[in-house]
Amino acid sequence: MKNRRELLKLVALGGGAVYASGLAGSALAAGAKAAATPYDDFYFVQLSDTHWGFSGPPNPDAANTLKKAVASVNALADPPDFIIFTGDLTHTTDDPAERRRRMAEFRDIVSALKVKQVRFMPGEHDASLDRGAAFKEFFGETFYSFDHKGVHFIAIDNVSDPGARIGDEQLAWMKADLAKRPADSPIVVLTHRPLFDLEPKWDWATRDGAQAIDILKQYPKVTVFYGHIHQEHHHMTGHIAHHSAKSLIFPLPAPGSQPARTPLPWDPSQPNRGLGFREVEAEPDTAQYKIHEFGVAKA
Amino acid sequence: MTAQGHSRRGWMERALAFGAAPLLLAAARSVPAQTGEAQVVKIVAQRFHYTPGEFRVKAGRPVVLEFTSLDFVHGFNMPDLKVRADLVPGKVTRVSLPAATPGTYDFVCDNFCGDQHEEMHGRMIVEA
DSSP states (O other): OOOHHHHHHHHHHTTOOOOOOOOTTOOOOOSHHHHHSOOOOEEEEEEOOOOBTOOSTTOTTHHHHHHHHHHHHHTOSSOOSEEEEESOOBOOOSOHHHHHHHHHHHHHHHTTOSOOOEEEEOOHHHHTTTTTHHHHHHHOOSSEEEEETTEEEEEOOOSSSTTOOOOHHHHHHHHHHHHTSOTTOOEEEEOSSOSSOSBGGGTBSOTTHHHHHHHHTTSSSEEEEEOSSSSOEEEEETTEEEEEOOBSSOOOOOTTSSSSOOOOOOOTTSTTTTBOEEEEEEETTTTEEEEEEEOSSOO | OOOOOOOHHHHHHHHHHTTOHHHHHHHHHOOOEEETTEEEEEEEEETTEEESSEEEEETTSOEEEEEEESSSOEEEEEGGGTEEEEEOTTSEEEEEEOOOOSEEEEEEOOSOOSTTGGGOEEEEEEEO
């Protein structure tokens, strides 16, 4: 297969610049040096906040939205190296049996993904009421790290504690995990809630997120991808870029734009408005990540 | 996150069953009592409400909020005053607020408490 970046350059040369970057400060380094540097770029897909089990007016099509997204990911012309779900796989319930039933259904639906390297993270709807017990039964550990083609990925759990703490134990693990890598390694952090205080009045924060950022800021090449707020959002804390993803159930209003964080009303003329998933193209040599947003039904 | 409704009547019945009637009646008046300099406001926290959800106090004097949580370790977080607390059921949690300038001060439950957690928020109005 031709290198994805080469393919995109060919498309651009043909006048069809189809690949949009939504990143602040992420302009692709161009020029002879970048072109001459060996690299093994790749892309992954981020899906978030599927809330399987939700029903209500904000999404009358809730029983089908996730299935449509799975079909759209399967229809991508160039399959991703892997897929990450950044939390709120299921909608919360007080009933432990119902929680497990929703997780089982979610797992069955996403088993139709053609790409078999799929990683999962919990959101507060999955994990906060039982401290991640059911999630672990179905999807494994709530925090972990892995390497892929030169990029170090670290998944942080800021939801199993109902108070949105990462906790001292996990922070110590995170610090030790990162210390094993060269300081200039490209690092991608995956998490559910924003690590920074995006909108504390709406509980859009991580209580000890500042401690995580203090650890991360010691590394020069860090980018964070998260969910929770059901919309695309881009923010910088120092040199660290934070990018939230759209949801696959209903969109939420812009941070602080109205008194309450109520879902945006469903529009029958645009039933998938504000919903979607994204591709993230990683270029390990430059530690650049380019985002391409997709709607639910059309890839 | 949800937009599903809830039964206020059912909530009230459950609260009364918990023996919270005196607290609820005091809270519903939404009139701060005074202890010395501080203005005291009694608030009941229960999935997924604070009662009262909105109350008024006078500017320039400290405020003490007295929380009783009926069913969960709810949170109280008022970011504008950088004050938060865990509201443990079975005891009264007193939260002291500094004297504030006139305006509105929103607060939120920041301990995820269930399906309508996102609707559990309130507002303090400080009057001149």
